[in-house]
Amino acid sequence: MASPTRSLPGFGLSLGLTLAYLSAIVLLPLAALVVKASGATAAQVWHTVSDPRVLASLRLSLLASLGGALLNLVFGVLVAWVLVRYTFPGQRVVDAMVDLPFALPTAVAGIALTKLYAPEGWLGHLLPFKVAYTPLGVLVALTFIGLPFVVRTVQPVLEELDAQEEEAAACLGASRFQILRRVVLPHLAPALLSGFTLAFARALGEYGSVVFISGNLPFRTEIPPLLIISKLEQYDYIGATVLATLLLLISFALLFAINRLQARLRPGAARG
């Protein structure tokens, strides 16, 4: 049977390469994890999943990641806006600084943030409430590492945005706020969601920067990755992989849902 002719050649080869690459880099390690976890009995799974300490850590992790991603959504757009729409001395330096959370070893970032926000630290002693060694500290660390994602996804879209659409809106009598809400934001929405998702996903898996600033207090400032490490240190491989699989499933479900939402937001997808 003759295969149908495609206008773009190389489909078989490129798909093969894609799958091989994804398998080696992503799928195999995750599959090993699931295989290991599947050795657990129902009782072991339940024991791990229902552990109040695990549940508390999951709650903290999800809420702080969400909070950090939301904060970055607001301030990341602001940073991108300032970098794209204005020219000012030192602009390139500021632009480069945005990527620092990517480049810095997360442990270094964690220690620096801890020093800053500790009760006797530069910023910490100015604040009337504690930041380091509280859930708030976890939020600060997760916000720090998520910033580049929002800025770097929004920035190019903002650069490409047709300024004449905004001028047209102004001529039609729209206020600055209306222009932002009705013209600029709809164009940014897919990029915003992308940046938000990336920041959120990164925060869920973050370990290095959090363990220093959180103080790792059971039920208060522990995050799931820390629990996984501590289970590993106690040779509880089953518990560690079950918890890791749970984290994986939650992350995957969330990312999948957001991706679906994004497909609907894409320009041209909306009709009516």
Next chain:
Amino acid sequence: MSIHIDSVSKQFGSFAALQDVSLAIPEGQLVALLGPSGSGKTTLLRIIAGLEAPDAGGVRIHGDAKPSIHARRKVGFVFQHYALFSHMTVFENVAFGLRVRPRWDRPSKAAIKERVQKVLAMVHLDWAGHRMPDQLSGGQRQRVALARALAIEPEVLLLDEPFGALDAQVRAELRQWLRRLHEQTGLTSVFVTHDQEEAMEVADRIVVLHEGRIEQDGTPQEVYDHPATSFIYQFIGQVNRFRGRIRDGHFQVGDASVSVAGHPHEEGTRVEGYLRPHDLDLALERSPGALPATITRIQSTGPLARVRLAAAHDQSDLEAHLSTEDLAQLSLAVGQKIFVKPRRLDLFPDTSPATAEDWVI
């Protein structure tokens, strides 16, 4: 409503886009701002719209100062590249200006719908309300942009090279249509163009801009028949140029002496004489004021024949337009030596650097 532009100047860095430009446009007029790129025409339009602030001077619409676009004065502005909201349907695009009004001033949903349908019908796009802009052709998009501008019942309509991005046929159609629309609505309208034909065809009045200044301001007829400067002569329509000198009160070019009535130029100065191709007569015999020339090309399609010639005295290119009947009567051929005689001539000072030839008198 009337537009008053009072001594407006605008500088971009070291580039003077506009220098002390004043212009009064009475209500209901359709004015073309015509000029080459960099002449300041778009800057002037953007200042009228309030999209750009002048460095000096001001703009009044209906007698009121218009400081900036955010003062919520309504202008209909049509951009060269349409600037439609790409994430909205055609209907939403047109409704935008009504939807963003403050609550106390906003029409009801039904009234908005009715108004949008009405202006879409005006631009013959009532069937396209549910389309997205990227599903329409360029000409259709520009009509949506016009409908969007008209929907807010603007005080003035401003168009920035509205047909510049369209192909020739659509452009010709839309020109006619813009003219009709103007007659229907009676809106005071200003449009920017670098296409002199477009300006001639559509506008009541043409304002020619050159290097940030108004070079001439008049009806299409005036601007075409009596260009105020040599720049306008060259910019608008086709032109023949003779370079010569004033001698004994006559325009001396080559070895011919052309009498030009009432010119202000002094004896001995270098001048350029300009005339349109249809003002250049062809003759087989020499007569006073005629110049020898050689025919290089004859093109006779349609009722008008175009004869290209090389002037004998300096080999400069000339073009004469005559009816095909006259051409047949003269029975001309390429390579033939004949005489050209200007029927009328406008003299302007020759500002180009003198060449050695200019001194051979």
